[in-house]
Amino acid sequence: MNNKLDNSKSITLFKSHKIRRTWHNERWYFSLADTVYALTDSNDVKQYIKKMRDRDAELSSKWGTICTPLATISKDGKKRLENMADIEGIFRIIQSIPSPKAEPFKRWLAHVGKERIDEIRDPELAVNRAKAIYEKKGYPRDWIDKRLRGINVRNTLTDEWKSHGLKTGMEFAILTDEIYKGTFDLTAHEYKEHKSLSREDNLRDHMEDLELILTMLGEATTTRLTKERDSETFPKMHNDAKEGGEVAGKTRVDIESRVGKKVVSKKNYLPKKRKGGLIG
Secondary structure, eight states: OOOOOOGGGSEEEETTEEEEEEEETTEEEEEHHHHHHHHHOOSOHHHHHHHHHHHOHHHHHTHHHHOEEEEEEOTTSOEEEEEEEEHHHHHHHHTTOOOTTHHHHHHHHHHHHHHHHHHHHOTHHHHHHHHHHHHHTTOOHHHHHHHHHHHHHHHHHHHHHHHTTOOOHHHHHHHHHHHHHHHHSOOHHHHHHHTTOOTTSOGGGGOOHHHHHHHHHHHHHHHHHHHHHTOOSHHHHHHHHHHHHHHHHHHHHHHHHHHTSOSSOOOOOOOHHHHTTSOO
């Protein structure tokens, strides 16, 4: 069972509305608040849900069964518990919302659920889908190849951490920061600030080639160290991450001394309107 929150897929879109989701107990769970807002455009989602439960006694009586508090990314970019429901639960809630968007939303929901099931059966579909998304965003093909390779390296590392007992999102974040600091002399937060990114932006989607390659080197080295040492405690894995980052950091310094230019760039791939400060 994989209950890990995958930040790269934690938000999906219904028309122009962002719907937060998380993979739990082998199925997707969707944010109730985002679903209600997408169907109603209500300015006060909490109040709408309260009134909806007041007028639908059966729904209210089953609310505890329908809703599951799960960790997801909140509006401020932090991971918090949010009321979520699986597809069956969302369908039940839709029955209590008189909206012309209900039927299109049902079709969209079924499609999103099917995509994930298909990807489990054939993981190559997930890779192809990610590649198609990056291509639509205008990324160069050679960059996409490196990015997808980087995703595989990252997943291998997190799987190794989990197999050695790592559980909480905070622990993953601390170890990842240690690799970034060793590699680039920057924490993830500082790196995003350097590139003028928001908390919700995926840092790696805005790295140039050498940045991606060095990130892979740091994470692949950390994976090997943890595996070979059989590191079973957080302090030991923390040391592995520190050393893995240092290996990549030495390579970065060597590259910079030979090229005469910093590897870490300010470049990002944000839409032009965001670069101008109109959004985010």
